[in-house]
Amino acid sequence: MKQPVDLLIKNAGQLLTMAGHSGRPKLGDELNDLGLVTGGAVAALEGKIVKVGKTGEVESSVELLPHARVVDAWGKVVMPCFVDPHTHVVFAGSREAEFELRLKGATYLEIHQAGGGILSSVRATLRATFGELAETARRRLDRLLQQGVGTVEIKSGYALTVEGEIRMLEVVKHLAKNHPLDLVPTFLGAHSFPAEYKERRDEFVDLVCREMIPRVAEAGLAEFCDVFCDQGVFSVEQAEAILETGKKHGLLPVIHADEIAPMGAAELAARVGAVSASHLLKVSNLGMEMMAGKGVIAVLLPGTAFFLMEPFAPARKMIEAGVAVALSTDRNPGSSPTESMQLIITLACLQMKMTPAEALAAATINAAHALRRAHLVGSLEEGKQADILVMEAPDYRYIPYHFGVNLVESVYKRGRKVV
Amino acid sequence: MKQPVDLLIKNAGQLLTMAGHSGRPKLGDELNDLGLVTGGAVAALEGKIVKVGKTGEVESSVELLPHARVVDAWGKVVMPCFVDPHTHVVFAGSREAEFELRLKGATYLEIHQAGGGILSSVRATLRATFGELAETARRRLDRLLQQGVGTVEIKSGYALTVEGEIRMLEVVKHLAKNHPLDLVPTFLGAHSFPAEYKERRDEFVDLVCREMIPRVAEAGLAEFCDVFCDQGVFSVEQAEAILETGKKHGLLPVIHADEIAPMGAAELAARVGAVSASHLLKVSNLGMEMMAGKGVIAVLLPGTAFFLMEPFAPARKMIEAGVAVALSTDRNPGSSPTESMQLIITLACLQMKMTPAEALAAATINAAHALRRAHLVGSLEEGKQADILVMEAPDYRYIPYHFGVNLVESVYKRGRKVV
DSSP states (O other), X not given: OOEEEEEEEEEEEEEEOOOOBTTBOOOGGGGGOOOEEEEEEEEEETTEEEEXXXXXXXXXXXXXXXXXXXXXXXTSEEEEOEEXXXXXXXXXXXXXXXXXXXXXXXXXXXXXXXXXXXXXXXXXXXXXXXXXXXHHHXXXXXHHHHTTEEEEEEEOOSSOSHHHHHHHHHHHHHHHHHSSSEEEEEEEEETSOOGGGTTOHHHHHHHIIIIIHHHHHHTTOOSEEEEEESTTXXXXXXXXXXXXXXXXXXXXXXXXXSSSSOOSHHHHHHHHTOXXXXXXXXXXXXXXXXXXXXXXXXXXXXXXXXXXXXXXXXXXXXXXXXXXXXXOOOOBTTTBOOOOHHHHHHXXXXXXXXXXXXXXXHTTHHHXXXXXXXXXXXXXXXXXXXXXXXXXXXXXXXXXXXXXXXXXXXXXXTTEEOO | OOEEEEEEEEXXXXXEOOOOBTTBOOOGGGGGOXXXXXXXXXXXXXXXXXXXXXXXXXXXHEEEEEEEEEEEOTTSEEEEOEEEOOOOOOOOSOOHHHHHHHHTTOOHHHHHHTTOTHHHHHHHXXXXXXXXXXXXXXXXXXXXXXXXXXXXXXXXXXXXXXXXXXXXXXXXXXXXHHSSSEEEEEEEEETSOOGGGTTOHHHHHXXXXXXXXXXXXXXXXXXXXXXXXXXXXXOHHHHHHHHHHHHHTTOEEEEEESSSSOOSHHHHHHHHTOSEXXXXXXXXXXHHHHXXXXXXXXXEOHHHHHHHTOOOOOHHHHHHTTOOEEEOOOOBTTTBOXXXXXXXXXXXXXXXXXXXXXXXXXXXXXXXXHTTOTTTSSSXXXXXXXXXXXXXXXXXXXXXXXXXXXXXXXXXXXXXXXX
């Protein structure tokens, strides 16, 4: 019997299924296997993929419903929507003045310690209304969607008060109901120390553990718990306390690790069984080995290294060490003001020497694993969401190659054309 | 008497006039003076600017015609369209396979000498029909326009035969008649040596000088004559012969200079009185001094250095030496496949340590000077073309800061809304 479908995208120059490996993230050489089908097609019904393969095979096994949309993707790349597993899109204000200061030589840490940096976004965010936060974040989500992203993680962390952090996550909840993107909320109360806790840091850690985490978890406002574990921010001991508390309350641990200095944060990620560790510019060899051993996914953020003019994370070493690598924009107002996963992929190739295939897999299926969403998104496989991109590109390698512009021709989100 | 106008853009958060300096390119500290007007307005009639200033002043001195368009640019940056003074947008094929090779370590010169690089685009271009060349170039021009560019220089150089080079310039002529962008044609027959002239290079230089240049000049198909003067390509002597021949035929000299090695090409640019010299990654101190002395504009192409993973041109040293600096995409299929002047500006800031103001001036008024179009475009001044951008940016520094995406809200080309 033929399967009824309401969406058929066919004749793709290259269809990249990104088909997974028995439910695991892609590792090592697997990253170069994009499940490429020449002249491929994908068919969906009511937002779910029902058939993927050669156009002839797919056409002969499906029946177009009367209202079905048929798209000819001749000469184009068809692939799953990008998944962006690390963002901070809810915030007020912008920090172009600080950008200019950095160009003149001020470091991130100097700006941070002078009360600029994250704390300036905290001040602006605390002053903004719920509506302002939702509206400015919505515009950033619109840009992410236009750039081909289908699923976005969003962190709190620009309030650093109990009520303020909860409000940020309520903004995410509100947006999740009102935006075509799938949103994944992460609690990041431990993003920085508020000015008033500068001299009593452990008290702030207590506040995070005793008040924020229980309130956030009870209200069901987050899936993940994150902490900025680095020089000048949260120590390994403080981070461990926060992540273990999160775990007790059902929040999956993730971590900002070893961005500024080799702190042993990657090692901590492995010890606490974190789903992912982000940044890792200064990760140690031991940290990499431990991450590989425990299956902690490395979420690499080359836009941040680019914008902060720092050496990039050692992606090749990590891939060779057997660490699963994902990519993300790190969209935030201080260190990575971009919504372009496409430029992130270009940077991954040019600056971290990832192959185009590795970078594309890292931005889709492995990023989905980093959000525990690989059963739903990140690849074009039967039963998954019909989150599909049609790219103005004759070859997958063209995506990082033709850089700095948006090659997305159209975006299908749960089978519906949204761009 | 009030001046009638058919376009009024008012209440700009920041209006950047980029007003010039007595007909000269901006030098040194002048680059940081953007002619910024808070709450500014610009009014135009039939494609020409008639009034620029504070919104109140402009409104009180103009009269809106019945069909006039009025645009409120509250909270936005209003500025002249970008000018892109160095591109190769007419070509066939794409080179993403070569990109992947380069990621694995092959150098530009190695690929070039192996018959890849420019010569692979030459083969594809010679095989393509006039219609194919025009249609693919048109799409690139559309992207440039969407990215805020109003005037584009286009070089020949992917044919390297007499008829082929003429055909490329005829494609440019055809596009100039059929596209809203203003196009400036440059003859670059000396872009590379064709395979069959590999062992008799001087004969090819003769062909360029004796046949190509006279034919191109007589047909009025180019304004500028360019040559790729570098290691492995045209020597200083060969380049001098070509540029001097061009001058005799009324073609203004410009040059691809010192990209791969310090050849003395910048010095040659000064000696022959070139309008501009491009690339300059390896320019010598003497070359800079001579360029400053003769007023040769440095057209810097940070997208190319970024994409080739080469050290960037010494922009700060050039600015300090009194060289006028302009920016360009270098849009081409091998070393800079991008249409984003916005990303070029970001790269200029991050990688060449130009200030946001310097980079914006370099991408507008100084780029207009590099094309001898500063009397028409590159700044918002009375009598000039109404080539105007409205940018989704609260501050001019936001333009390089919010990177990798297109901040253009709308483009007015000769007073007409085209994006």
